[in-house]
Amino acid sequence: MKNLILSCLFILMNLSVFANSTVLGKVLDADGSPLAYGNVILYNAADSTMIKVELTEDDGTFRFSNLEQKAYFITISYVGLPDFTTEKFTLDQKELTLPDIQMQAPGTNLEEVTVTAQRPLLELKPDKMVFNVEGTANAAGDDALTLLRKSPGLVVDNNDQIQMMGKSGVRVYIDGKPSPLSGNDLAAYLKTIQASEIDNIEIITNPSARYEAEGSAGIVNIRMKKDKRHGSNANMNLGYSVGEKAQYNGGLSANYRNKKINVFGGYNYYNGANTNHVNLYREQGDFVIDNHSDMENHWQSHNARLGTDYLINKKNTIGFLVKTNISGGNWHNNSRTTLSKLGQEIPYSILVATPESDNERKNYNFNLNYLFDSGKGITWNIDADYGMFRNKGFENQPNVYWDAEEKNILDAAYYETDTPVNIDIASIKVDYERPLLEGQLGIGIKYGNVKTDNTFDFYNIYKTEEDDQKILNINRSNNFVYTENVNAAYLTYSKKFGKLGINAGVRAEQTNSKGELTSMIPDQNNTVERQYLDFFPSGGISYQVNDKNNLQLNYSARINRPNYQDLNPFQSQLDELTIEQWNAFLNPEYVKNIQLSHS
Numbered sequence: 001m002k003n004l005i006l007s008c009l010f011i012l013m014n015l016s017v018f019a020n021s022t023v024l025g026k027v028l029d030a031d032g033s034p035l036a037y038g039n040v041i042l043y044n045a046a047d048s049t050m051i052k053v054e055l056t057e058d059d060g061t062f063r064f065s066n067l068e069q070k071a072y073f074i075t076i077s078y079v080g081l082p083d084f085t086t087e088k089f090t091l092d093q094k095e096l097t098l099p100d101i102q103m104q105a106p107g108t109n110l111e112e113v114t115v116t117a118q119r120p121l122l123e124l125k126p127d128k129m130v131f132n133v134e135g136t137a138n139a140a141g142d143d144a145l146t147l148l149r150k151s152p153g154l155v156v157d158n159n160d161q162i163q164m165m166g167k168s169g170v171r172v173y174i175d176g177k178p179s180p181l182s183g184n185d186l187a188a189y190l191k192t193i194q195a196s197e198i199d200n201i202e203i204i205t206n207p208s209a210r211y212e213a214e215g216s217a218g219i220v221n222i223r224m225k226k227d228k229r230h231g232s233n234a235n236m237n238l239g240y241s242v243g244e245k246a247q248y249n250g251g252l253s254a255n256y257r258n259k260k261i262n263v264f265g266g267y268n269y270y271n272g273a274n275t276n277h278v279n280l281y282r283e284q285g286d287f288v289i290d291n292h293s294d295m296e297n298h299w300q301s302h303n304a305r306l307g308t309d310y311l312i313n314k315k316n317t318i319g320f321l322v323k324t325n326i327s328g329g330n331w332h333n334n335s336r337t338t339l340s341k342l343g344q345e346i347p348y349s350i351l352v353a354t355p356e357s358d359n360e361r362k363n364y365n366f367n368l369n370y371l372f373d374s375g376k377g378i379t380w381n382i383d384a385d386y387g388m389f390r391n392k393g394f395e396n397q398p399n400v401y402w403d404a405e406e407k408n409i410l411d412a413a414y415y416e417t418d419t420p421v422n423i424d425i426a427s428i429k430v431d432y433e434r435p436l437l438e439g440q441l442g443i444g445i446k447y448g449n450v451k452t453d454n455t456f457d458f459y460n461i462y463k464t465e466e467d468d469q470k471i472l473n474i475n476r477s478n479n480f481v482y483t484e485n486v487n488a489a490y491l492t493y494s495k496k497f498g499k500l501g502i503n504a505g506v507r508a509e510q511t512n513s514k515g516e517l518t519s520m521i522p523d524q525n526n527t528v529e530r531q532y533l534d535f536f537p538s539g540g541i542s543y544q545v546n547d548k549n550n551l552q553l554n555y556s557a558r559i560n561r562p563n564y565q566d567l568n569p570f571q572s573q574l575d576e577l578t579i580e581q582w583n584a585f586l587n588p589e590y591v592k593n594i595q596l597s598h599s
Contacts, residue, residue, distance in 0.1 A: 021091050023064045025098040027056050027076055030105035034060030037599070038078040038103075039121050045071035045088045053131065054152050055122055058598060066155070067091060074098075079120060080106055122152065129153065131201040134225055142239070143249065143270065144193035144222055151201055154220065158276070160187035162220065165205060169216030169560040169591070175224055177367070178212055180387055180425045180450070182563035188361065192303035192325055194251050194268050196237040199225045206538070206554040206595050209490040209505030210431070210442055213536040216560035216591040226264070232256045245296075247272030265306040270327075273298045283342060291337040299329030307367075315374060321367040328360040349410055350402045357395035364388045377440070381431040389423035414461035416470065423452040439495030442505070446488040454480040474520035480584065482567055484513040504539035509559070515567060515584045528584055534559060550599045558593065562586040 023042070027035040038056045042064050043049065051072070056062045074086045081103045089098065123130040131151045149156045154170075155163045161183070162170040172179045172186060181189050202221040204211075211219055234254040241247050253266030273296065280291040307321035333355050340347040365387040372380040397415040402408065429446035458476035462469040492505030510533045517526040540554035566582050 020065070021067045021069050021093065022095045023067060023072070023074075023091060023098065024095065025062050025074070026100045027060045027062065028100055028102040029078075029081070030103055032102065034058070035078060035103060036060060038076055041075045041077070041121065042067075043073050043075065045073050050150055052150050052152075053121060055129075069093075074101075076101060076103065077121065078103065082106065128202045128204045128221075131203065133195060133198045133200055142195040143191045144195070144198060145187060145190040147195055147198065147201060148190070148220065151203060151220075153203055153205070164203070164217040164220070167217035169558075169589075171212070171215030171219050173219055173221040176221060177383065177385065178214070180389075180423075181363075183566075185361065185389075185391075188299065188301065188327055189303075189325055189363070191272070191299075192268055192270050192301040192327065193222070194237060194239070194249060196235065196251065197224055197253060197266060197268070199223045206540070206556045206593055207558075208503065208556070209492050209507040209536065209538045210444060212446075212488065213507050213509055213534070213557070213559045214561060216558050216589060218593075226262075230257050230259075244275050245273035260311050262309040264308070266304065268303045269301070270303070271300040286342045288340045288342055289337060290340075291335060293333055293335040295331065295333045297329060297331045299327060301325060301327030315372055317371045317373075319369050319371075321365075321369075323363075323365040323367075325361070325363040328358070330359075331355075331357045347404050350404065350406055351399060352402060352406075353397065353399045355395060355397045357393060359391065359393045362388075362390040377433070377435040379431075379433045382429070384428045385426070387423075387425040389421070389425075391421040391423075393417075393419040393421070395419075412463075414463060414468075415473075416459040416461055418457040418459075419455065421452065421454045423450065425450050436493070437495070439493055442490070442492035444490050446486075448486045448488075450482075450484045452482045454482075456480070478517055478519040480515065480517050480567075482513070482515045482584075484511065484561075486511050499544040501542040501544075502540070505537070507536045507538070509534050509536065511561075517584055526584065534590075552595075552597045552599070554593075554595045554597075556593050558591045559588050560591060561588045 025040075027038050027040065029035045034056075036056055036058045038060075039053060040056055040062045041053045042051045044051055051067075052064055054062050054064065069091050071088050071090045073088045076084045084101060084103055086098070086101065089096070121132055123132065129152060131147075133147060145156060145160065148154050148162060153165050155166075157163065161168060162172070164170045172181075172190070179186060179189070200223045202219075202223065204219040204221065207215075207219045232255070234252065236252050237250065239249045247270075249268065249270045249272075251266060251268035253264070255262070255264045257263075276295045276297070278291070278293040278295065280289075280293075282289045282291075303323075303325045305321065305323040307319060309317055309319035311317050333353070335351075335353040335355070337351040337353070338347040339349040339351065365385065368384045370380070370382040372378075395417045397417070399413045399415075400409060401411040403410055425448070427446065427448040429444060431442070431444040433440060433442045435441070456476075456478055458473045459470050460473050462471065486509055488507060488509045490505060490507040492503065494501070494503035511530070513528075513530045515526075515528040536557040536559065538554075538556040540552060542550060542552045544550050562583075566586060567584050
């Protein structure tokens with residue numbers, strides 16, 4: 001029976017059930033016409049926290065999907081019109097359509113007018129949508145990942161993976177620089193960035209050739225705040241939230257600026273926990289495997305940055321930035337799996353597994369940058385980056401098989417894994433822009449190199465009355481080293497012809513990668529090498545119909561390379577029967593996007 005059990009290895013599938021109710025509505029202006037591109041903000045009625053923000057469509061309609069069934073209210077804002085707030089309503093069905101909402105006309109009988117400049121919550125620009133954070137209620141208490149959940153067109157799923165307009169493969173940039181992290185590492189890092197440090201979030205659905213071609217769904221660029229006031233100033237923030245588990249954060253940022261130099265820095269601390277419940281039901285031949293797991297995750301992180309910009313003269317600026325993130329946590333699972341014959345209610349065995357894991361992440365990033373700005377449209381921008389990522393992981397995996405009454409132990413197996421990961425990333429890029437033939441020309445090159453070294457040591461634990469024996473399992477232990485070099489160059493050009501605007505570009509990326517899997521059993525060694533050159537064209541046409549209407553047609557080609565975590569062929573166990581394993585032989589995917597829009 002043990003051999004049969006050990007042969008039942010499946011890919012972990014998270015089948016947690018989420019609420020998916022929808023709220024629909026329509027907004028009219030004071031004259032009863034549909035109101036397009038108004039800000040619609042959904043709030044939780046219990047504590048007035050913001051859940052999500054969207055824009056109304058051309059016909060004035062809006063939609064909020066994947067909502068829990070509880071009480072909400074909505075606020076609608078539009079430039080030049082008074083804000084409108086609905087009464088509280090309860091979502092207790094699959095789909096709820098609200099009555100049409102009509103905005104009020106602006107007041108005109110004013111003897112004195114005071115105008116205060118304030119950015120709208122959402123700005124729709126020709127090449128992107130901007131979600132402004134600074135100066136709003138969202139700038140306190142939240143982290144960057146929570147803000148992405150609220151951003152229009154974005155969804156963060158239960159595994160903290162980001163989707164844009166229903167597609168995965170989103171690239172996250174920080175201040176115009178792509179983050180080398182992905183998957184769980186990226187989510188852990190975004191949780192350490194406090195909302196109080198963020199100026200805005202740019203959502204770019206069709207990136208131009210200036211951006212890296214990596215990512216099949218577009219780019220999210222998180223712009224950090226930069227205090228432009230002269231003198232010294234500092235800010236402190238504290239945040240606390242509680243649901244099933246509590247989370248809290250705190251941070252301090254400071255800035256000094258004069259005519260020649262700007263020095264800035266900050267520190268943030270984050271501590272939190274969450275729970276996840278997984279139900280897996282599987283049939284294989286005559287056997288039924290029914291698993292129920294309750295998982296709990298605790299983590300804490302320290303995030304610091306220090307940088308300076310030095311103004312050499314009016315045209316030349318040089319700067320550097322150092323960022324570090326040190327985080328760690330532990331994960332615990334209570335898993336119970338009943339094993340039975342198909343058609344029989346009484347199981348012949350019950351597997352109880354209580355795995356625990358501890359992890360530690362240390363990330364260090366260094367950036368040196370130079371900017372030349374002639375003041376007449378000619379600019380040079382040079383960035384050199386180096387990053388070190390040192391991750392450690394340890395997991396204890398006990399598996400105990402009981403009889404149907406859970407009184408007698410039939411069998412037991414105990415394992416431990418030790419999985420250190422070292423990643424080194426180096427890159428340098430040069431961007432040049434200048435006016436040409438009454439348009440704007442852009443040229444750039446980039447060199448990037450990544451090396452990731454993953455060790456997987458698997459131990460069998462043999463328990464005795466005197467002591468536990470820990471023996472390395474050479475059949476399941478290995479080392480995976482992955483190196484990737486990407487050389488890129490791009491050319492872009494844009495120009496206006498009266499009401500017609502055009503932009504076109506092409507990016508070339510030459511990729512050299514090598515994955516080496518070294519096993520203690522020589523015949524299980526594998527080496528995967530790839531060299532390929534790709535061209536990624538992009539372009540668009542815009543037409544200004546009148547002062548209020550603009551038409552755009554955009555096209556872009558993208559690539560979605562497997563991330564380092566997906567290529568690492570190691571195994572992670574929910575219990576002895578449920579294993580998650582990645583694949584070193586994954587190929588990149590190619591995506592072509594075309595978008596027609598009216599603003």
